[in-house]
Amino acid sequence: MSTGAVLGWTLLSALVPGAGHLRAGWRRTGLALLGCYAAGLLAVLLVVLTADGDLFGAAVNWLQTIAVGALLLGLAWFALIVHTFIVLNPGRLPQNAQILTGTLAGLLAVAVIAPFALAAQTVFTAHSAIDNIFAPDENPMADRPQQQGRPADPWAGRQRVNILLLGGDADTHRTGVRTDSMNLASIDVASGNTVLMSLPRNLENVRFRPGTPMAERFPNGFRLPADPGGGRSDLLNSVWEYADAHPEIFGGRTHQGAKVLMETIGHTLGVKVDWYALVNMWGFAKLIDAIGGVTLTVERDVVFGKYNEGLVKAGTRKLNGGDAMWYARSRTYSDDYTRMRRQRCVIAALLDQADPATVLTRFNKIALATKELIRTDIPRNMLAHLVPLALKVKNAKVSSIQFVPPLISTGYPDWDKIRQISTKAIRDSVTRRPAVASATPTGSSTPKPRKTASLDPTKSLGDGCGVL
Known part of the structure; x- marks a missing residue:
């Protein structure tokens, strides 16, 4: 041979x-x-x-x-x-x-x-x-009854799973974490249809669930004296930090911040929060870099930096992690509500662009970035059930509500109105179909009347994004 x-x-x-x-x-x-x-x-x-x-x-x-x-x-x-x-x-x-x-x-x-x-x-x-x-294996829904003769239901008969998505900046000089971004994802386990409800960081006079230690400490709402500089440390974004800094309220138990914030936001929206996931906002930039950047349409120039030296220019292009985070987080020449909308646009772009091919080809970078990025109480053994649910969400209808002015006054919130809107949005998401591309149905010359924001503030996750 x-x-x-x-x-x-x-x-x-x-x-x-x-x-x-x-x-x-x-x-x-x-x-x-x-x-x-x-x-x-x-x-x-x-x-x-x-x-x-x-x-x-x-x-x-x-x-x-x-x-x-x-x-x-x-x-x-x-x-x-x-x-x-x-x-x-x-x-x-x-x-x-x-x-x-x-x-x-x-x-x-x-x-x-x-x-x-x-x-x-x-x-x-x-x-x-x-x-x-992920947290050690357990099943927090195990106390719910199971029907004999049927396979165990990982959701214990629940129709929805509610996960609190938090963005915060951990600080070595603070006991707790300031959660500047708070979104509750309410997911229909059958269809994957999801409602993303955003609460502003500056929500005042926060009410705590009755019967809890925080409700006993603040029966008329979360209110503290003003800070020496005139700022406030009694807004919604300070709840986690305050609870961690005052273990005496909880009989000496420490690290109660996550539990208290979950109870508080669940009480505010009228739902039971199952788990939370806290994302370090600057670690989030590493995740965006790991997937190769994210394509966004920046509506107008976004200025950032201590001396306004940074700039994310207007236009449609792929942003790296740092620029995407400044686009989402800068308050220079802007306000909290505009920033919340920009954060929602980043989430929508990630959900759309983080396709399976991208995740697989960049998996190692993504895994290493995520390892430094997320803290959660989701049990490890529930991941096998959350993965197929996440794939459903990827192809389902994701709508959003932002509880910001003029819908809700952050200084004097209407708590009943918040719960009514939340309940209606969740109920509607069960049957809501994905929005079509055109505003006018095929074969019709007359557009359907649109509901006003006061009647139906629910929007598609990407609404208002990508408009120059």
């Missing part, structure tokens, strides 16, 4: 295991390898064609097994290349040809194992990130 033939059949065996063995006369081994290879291809094809959210969710619980399997498969493929080269009997070749073919076969074997090693490393990274982010 010539030098070219040895190399050619070795290379072909890397793509079609067993081909080299058949050429070398190892008929049974070659056919067995080809049969295993064909079965493997069919299995992969079947998985691709039938993959759904439940499969991806289940895979979260098998990450270590998947990683080890990838390594073992890579080692097996490495051994296959080496054995194929041996059975092709390169010893019959001249010495120089033996050195050349041996070197190239070795490089080929290393090249074949590299993708499997990368896959294993990626999965191990995911496993480590998940274990660091």
